[in-house]
Ligand SMILES: NC(=O)C1=CN([C@@H]2O[C@H](COP(=O)(O)OP(=O)(O)OC[C@H]3O[C@@H](n4cnc5c(N)ncnc54)[C@H](O)[C@@H]3O)[C@@H](O)[C@H]2O)C=CC1
């Protein structure tokens with residue numbers, strides 16, 4: 001099938017590469033010339049495991065193309081997938097200016113019947129508006145169908161999630177358009193649910209908001225576990241074994257971040273408010289998350305009192321492991337609060353440092369390794385659970401620190417292992433989330 005994808009961000013690029021991988025011819029279009037130039041050379045502008053390999057393979061076998069030209073990219077395509085950004089506006093609503101511009105721009109190049117599939121996350125009712133924009137602008141002799149086809153991939157496992165999705169959602173008015181979309185996805189052998197357009201749009205927001213709520217819920221349970229002396233990891237495991245609850249998204253920590261949960265939850269709240277619906281549980285989801293992001297700093301303040309002149313190491317900057325994305329990363333607020341309180345911060349992240357510099361600038365220092373960040377620190381904060389942090393020799397790490405104190409925002413170290421290997425390490429203090437602290441008294 002001949003396909004165009006508008007937008008080469010996480011979603012557009014992963015979608016384009018995977019559709020080429022299953023045998024389609026795909027033109028990826030972006031207005032960002034730098035990105036397109038890199039992509040043409042087989043270089044991915046984003047860090048995403050497995051992406052480079054599929055990118056290069058499909059460019060070489062002649063199924064994947066990159067262009068900044070709508071004319072070239074759109075000509076003779078059967079399906080045009082829109083995957084441009086829908087960031088958060090100041091009032092919390094979704095900013096639809098990019099997607100509206102993309103739709104208006106592409107409409108003048110449409111010469112043949114085509115299906116426009118909207119993959120960007122858009123509030124319920126947006127696709128009706130986009131369809132109207134298309135109808136008003138397109139040549140009246142061609143048939144343009146619009147379908148809602150929301151995306152559920154996660155950054156860091158975008159390729160795997162696209163090739164092995166739990167489900168594909170197709171919201172359509174026309175049976176023919178839905179059938180064509182199903183044909184496009186057929187090689188993936190993934191369950192497909194077909195709905196009307198508004199339900200498809202809502203499935204996306206309801207899913208993200210539910211997952212965010214699950215995280216805030218387990219974080220509240222964690223805070224209670226901490227004061228009651230229970231262990232949130234065991235609690236989550238015990239809860240998750242109930243199939244009705246499920247074990248996923250029950251990792252307690254320092255709150256959710258990223259390019260989507262924060263913005264999509266706020267956009268859904270905005271939609272609810274503008275229709276006079278008080279979505280109380282979702283408001284609390286946001287409030288809990290705001291508090292949780294500050295948790296490690298709160299713990300440091302209660303441990304040290306005055307933070308002026310203290311030196312802290314941050315392990316991890318990206319909002320989650322396996323990505324270099326810094327959007328809404330908890331590391332941003334943690335760095336800001338610590339420096340405001342007079343502390344010095346040195347951070348290490350395996351891949352996100354360059355993106356972090358664009359946001360945090362020289363308000364903090366950046367190290368080349370975990371050990372370098374930890375050197376002479378009064379305490380270290382685990383902010384992102386990169387697998388390499390779990391492999392570290394904790395004793396060697398504590399040895400280079402000024403004070404052997406760890407605030408673990410992601411529970412990456414196992415209490416039993418620490419107890420067996422470090423119970424004699426004088427002065428060692430370990431503060432996980434939702435579990436009792438582990439403290440070795442100084443003799
Ligand atoms: N990042 C993620 O994991 C997921 C994102 N989504 C949704 O997918 C959409 C895209 O998200 P990301 O890929 O993260 O966005 P992104 O911000 O990484 O990339 C968007 C891309 O669109 C390009 N663009 C903007 N206007 C354009 C135009 N008129 N024509 C062509 N290209 C244009 C930009 O240059 C940029 O490269 C958003 O609505 C987001 O909510 C959905 C599921 C997962």
Ligand SMILES: O=C(O)[C@H]1O[C@H](OP(=O)(O)OP(=O)(O)OC[C@H]2O[C@@H](n3ccc(=O)[nH]c3=O)[C@H](O)[C@@H]2O)[C@H](O)[C@@H](O)[C@@H]1O
Nearest residue numbers: 151152153154155249250251253255256257258260319320
């Ligand atoms: O709409 C989107 O953009 C995407 O948003 C999330 O994907 P993503 O943001 O890439 O990453 P997640 O793995 O969901 O993590 C989001 C945040 O929640 C946090 N999290 C996740 C799981 C958990 O148990 N605990 C927890 O604190 C992570 O640390 C991270 O900050 C959803 O999981 C995807 O299904 C969705 O497509």
